Amino acid sequence: MFIAMNRFQVVPEKAEEFERIWAERETHLDGVPGFVRFALLRNGGGHGTPPNPGEYVSHSTWESREAFFAWANSDAFKKGHAQGSLMGILEGPPTVTLYDAVLEQDA
Amino acid sequence: MFIAMNRFQVVPEKAEEFERIWAERETHLDGVPGFVRFALLRNGGGHGTPPNPGEYVSHSTWESREAFFAWANSDAFKKGHAQGSLMGILEGPPTVTLYDAVLEQDA
Numbered sequence: 001m002f003i004a005m006n007r008f009q010v011v012p013e014k015a016e017e018f019e020r021i022w023a024e025r026e027t028h029l030d031g032v033p034g035f036v037r038f039a040l041l042r043n044g045g046g047h048g049t050p051p052n053p054g055e056y057v058s059h060s061t062w063e064s065r066e067a068f069f070a071w072a073n074s075d076a077f078k079k080g081h082a083q084g085s086l087m088g089i090l091e092g093p094p095t096v097t098l099y100d101a102v103l104e105q106d107a
Numbered sequence: 108m109f110i111a112m113n114r115f116q117v118v119p120e121k122a123e124e125f126e127r128i129w130a131e132r133e134t135h136l137d138g139v140p141g142f143v144r145f146a147l148l149r150n151g152g153g154h155g156t157p158p159n160p161g162e163y164v165s166h167s168t169w170e171s172r173e174a175f176f177a178w179a180n181s182d183a184f185k186k187g188h189a190q191g192s193l194m195g196i197l198e199g200p201p202t203v204t205l206y207d208a209v210l211e212q213d214a
Contacts (some may be wrong), residue, residue, distance in 0.1 A: 003148060003166070019209055027212055037213045041110060044172065057111070057206060066153065075206035099148035099164060102126055105134055106144045 001036070001101035009091040015042075018056065018089050020055040028080040034067020035060070054091070065100065066103040108143070109169040116198040117161040122149075125163065125196050135187040141174020142167070149198035161198070172207065 010018045022040050031033050043055035062068040071077055117125045129147050136142050150162035169175040178184055 001146060002151075003146075022210055029212060029214075032214075035214045038211070039108060039110075039208045040210040042209050044109075044205040044207045044208045046205060047203040056209070059206075096154040098151040098153060099166075100151045101146045102149050102163070103129055103147040104145070105136060107136075107139075 001100070001104055002065045002068050003081075003099045004062070004068055004096065005099070006058040006094050008056045008058070008086075008094045010056060010089055011091055012053040014089040015054050018086070021086070022058075026080070028076040029060075029071075030076070030107050032067075032071050032076055034063040035071065036063060037061045056081075058094075065098070068098070076092050108211055109172045109175050110206045111167050111169070111203065111210070112199050112206070113165040113173055113203050115163045115165070115193075115201045117163060117196055118198055119161040121196040122161050122163075125193070126194065128196075129165075133187070135183040136167075136178075139174075139178050139181075139183055141170040142178065143170060144168045166200075172205070175205070 008018070019040075019042075027038060029038055032090075038058075038060045041057040041059050043057075044054040045051040060068075115125070126147075126149075134145060136145055145165075145167045148164040148166050150159040150164075152158040167175075169178075
């Protein structure tokens with residue numbers, strides 16, 4: 001399993017607009033080989049710390065690193081990323097971090 | 108859906124030992140109500156940036172925030188966290204971040 005996370009710091013007053021843009025977006029992920037699942041996550045705080053308003057993570061799970069990179073170099077990726085500008089909504093550029101699963105357990 | 112991530116910065120030379128400790132651990136997650144899945148993730152780099160050696164994320168998915176907090180206050184949680192010291196392996200205390208899913212799409 002392979003997980004790609006893209007972290008966005010949104011101007012807090014624009015959080016609702018950010019969520020709306022994502023909800024209206026076509027992900028172009030249906031039927032992409034090796035795609036497992038996608039979620040848009042909103043920071044809900046930590047261990048005794050309050051939520052960081054405006055922090056979001058676009059979180060996608062893949063069968064393998066190869067499947068992710070094949071998609072990242074595909075036309076489906078270009079289509080998915082050509083929609084809806086986030087200009088003026090983000091406090092800075094998003095940061096991508098990629099993760100390889102070392103251990104896995106399902107319910 | 109609700110995701111809890113606990114980020115560990117491991118002394119790079121101790122990464123193998125850290126993975127071994129986790130592999131030998133009993134998670135005590137079987138049958139916990141609302142538990143969906145668990146993974147131990149290893150940083151695999153970013154968009155054109157090299158991996159951060161020693162960064163790991165313990166990543167658990169839950170049906171809801173309520174299910175996560177019920178587990179975090181349970182005996183199963185205490186048992187799962189009473190095993191294996193990470194003393195001398197971490198560069199600092201782990202940081203927990205909790206996330207609420209705003210959007211979800213499965214393959």
